[in-house]
Amino acid sequence: MPVFQPGDDPGSDFPMLLQRAGYGPLNLPAGSMIESPHATTCVAVRFDNGVVMAGDRRATSGHLISHRTMEKVVQADRHSGVAIAGAAGPAVDMIRLFQVQLEYYEKVQGSALSLEGKANQLASMVRANVPAAMQGMGVVPIFAGYDVRRSVGRLWAYDMLGGRYEERDHVATGSGSLHASTVMKVGYRTNLSRDDAVELVARSLWEAADADSATGGPDMVRGIFPVVATIDSEGWSLVGDDELATRYRTLIEQIGGAAS
Amino acid sequence: MSMPYYVAPEQAMKDRADFARKGIARGRALVALRFERGIVLVAENTSQSLRKVSEIYDRIAFAGVGKYNEFDQLRVAGIRSAELTGYQYSRDDVDARGLANDYAQLLGNSFTHGMKPMEVEILVAEVGVDGGGEDQIFHIMYDGTVIDRPDTCALGGESEAISSRLTSGFAEGLDLHEAIKLGVSALAGDGRELTSSSLEVALLERNGERRCFRRLEPSEIASALQE
Numbered sequence: 001m002p003v004f005q006p007g008d009d010p011g012s013d014f015p016m017l018l019q020r021a022g023y024g025p026l027n028l029p030a031g032s033m034i035e036s037p038h039a040t041t042c043v044a045v046r047f048d049n050g051v052v053m054a055g056d057r058r059a060t061s062g063h064l065i066s067h068r069t070m071e072k073v074v075q076a077d078r079h080s081g082v083a084i085a086g087a088a089g090p091a092v093d094m095i096r097l098f099q100v101q102l103e104y105y106e107k108v109q110g111s112a113l114s115l116e117g118k119a120n121q122l123a124s125m126v127r128a129n130v131p132a133a134m135q136g137m138g139v140v141p142i143f144a145g146y147d148v149r150r151s152v153g154r155l156w157a158y159d160m161l162g163g164r165y166e167e168r169d170h171v172a173t174g175s176g177s178l179h180a181s182t183v184m185k186v187g188y189r190t191n192l193s194r195d196d197a198v199e200l201v202a203r204s205l206w207e208a209a210d211a212d213s214a215t216g217g218p219d220m221v222r223g224i225f226p227v228v229a230t231i232d233s234e235g236w237s238l239v240g241d242d243e244l245a246t247r248y249r250t251l252i253e254q255i256g257g258a259a260s
Numbered sequence: 261m262s263m264p265y266y267v268a269p270e271q272a273m274k275d276r277a278d279f280a281r282k283g284i285a286r287g288r289a290l291v292a293l294r295f296e297r298g299i300v301l302v303a304e305n306t307s308q309s310l311r312k313v314s315e316i317y318d319r320i321a322f323a324g325v326g327k328y329n330e331f332d333q334l335r336v337a338g339i340r341s342a343e344l345t346g347y348q349y350s351r352d353d354v355d356a357r358g359l360a361n362d363y364a365q366l367l368g369n370s371f372t373h374g375m376k377p378m379e380v381e382i383l384v385a386e387v388g389v390d391g392g393g394e395d396q397i398f399h400i401m402y403d404g405t406v407i408d409r410p411d412t413c414a415l416g417g418e419s420e421a422i423s424s425r426l427t428s429g430f431a432e433g434l435d436l437h438e439a440i441k442l443g444v445s446a447l448a449g450d451g452r453e454l455t456s457s458s459l460e461v462a463l464l465e466r467n468g469e470r471r472c473f474r475r476l477e478p479s480e481i482a483s484a485l486q487e
Contacts, residue, residue: 017344097347107316
């Protein structure tokens with residue numbers, strides 16, 4: 001059972017505790033480039049009562065599809081979520097560590113971090129990954145959540161070096177982000193309803209998958225749809241596959257109708 | 261040449277035990293008992309910010325009486341141990357029995373080898389997944405003794421009197437308000453009344469979610485007592 005002397009105590013910092021317990025960060029030999037699965041497009045957009053996050057399900061290794069059902073948008077805690085693009089292995093690990101850290105902090109301190117505190121915490125984890133990023137294993141997340149102190153949805157973009165940028169309306173990351181953010185830029189209105197926001201992210205991922213080979217579209221054959229989640233004052237909630245299937249079927253009909 | 265004093269081991273242990281017991285008896289007591297949906301923990305506590313009962317992990321709670329800084333150190337050590345195990349292996353691999361044993365080692369070691377024994381008594385409770393049959397309550401004494409309590413547990417000064425009031429009123433399948441009332445009346449004893457402002461109540465509840473721990477607001481405690 002870990003007990004520390006005063007002055008030597010890692011406090012409410014779980015990654016520091018891991019180091020003290022002997023689970024340090026992954027050390028890669030210098031100069032090596034590693035080919036590993038990469039995760040691609042994720043988006044987030046603000047609506048009148050919170051934020052919507054969404055991500056496609058594809059992971060690629062070079063030109064190969066390595067996973068069809070990857071979940072890149074995950075719940076961080078009750079009122080926030082995180083989405084990732086970049087090297088899949090380190091990214092999944094980072095999310096797991098981030099989730100544990102938020103809950104660990106809350107329990108040790110007796111109160112949860114503020115939403116901004118969580119965004120900063122994620123920034124320091126991205127920064128800790130910089131050595132791996134130099135070897136082709138960068139992780140570029142999106143952080144979004146409902147700020148219970150200000151009663152508003154907020155979202156953050158990051159760069160590979162841990163730079164943290166709060167965005168006003170919408171944000172996208174990953175290889176399909178150019179196409180996805182164009183769709184959102186054109187379609188965004190202030191005070192979108194929840195339904196319109198879900199429609200907008202679904203459409204943006206569709207266009208990203210249409211133009212970017214590393215982004216997966218809705219897989220009607222296998223019934224695999226993007227992960228879409230809303231976060232509002234009530235907390236995190238996943239949008240069901242049934243709703244997504246209906247939306248995409250309608251979208252496909254519209255596109256087919258326009259072509260004929 | 262002066263001779264070092266010889267103290268018989270029996271006497272040394274007795275002195276330490278008396279010291280620890282005195283420290284524990286100075287504080288206020290707490291109880292834990294099973295109810296239909298889990299385990300409820302009721303503590304006599306006038307502070308709204310310095311907690312005696314807290315969350316360790318998904319299904320596990322901690323409670324301590326005695327010296328605040330000492331049981332708070334144990335609380336944080338428990339969270340660390342649980343989170344490290346859960347992170348390294350799986351969340352399913354964290355259980356109350358393992359934690360209780362670790363606490364027993366720590367307390368036993370401090371009792372026999374430390375500068376002074378820790379003046380605390382603690383409780384580790386785990387709520388079962390499917391039903392009350394899997395609920396567990398471990399009572400760990402200042403000297404590292406672990407006791408497995410099947411239904412109810414009382415910690416702190418006058419714990420024997422509180423415990424007998426608690427066991428005589430306990431029945432299988434109490435609802436939440438009944439369980440809180442029983443816990444409070446056991447703590448209060450005859451001729452004394454405890455109000456929601458001097459109580460801390462928390463639950464481990466089979467609620468279908470990952471995290472089963474929940475604190476009750478003072479208004480919720482008051483309404484449970486009023487019925």
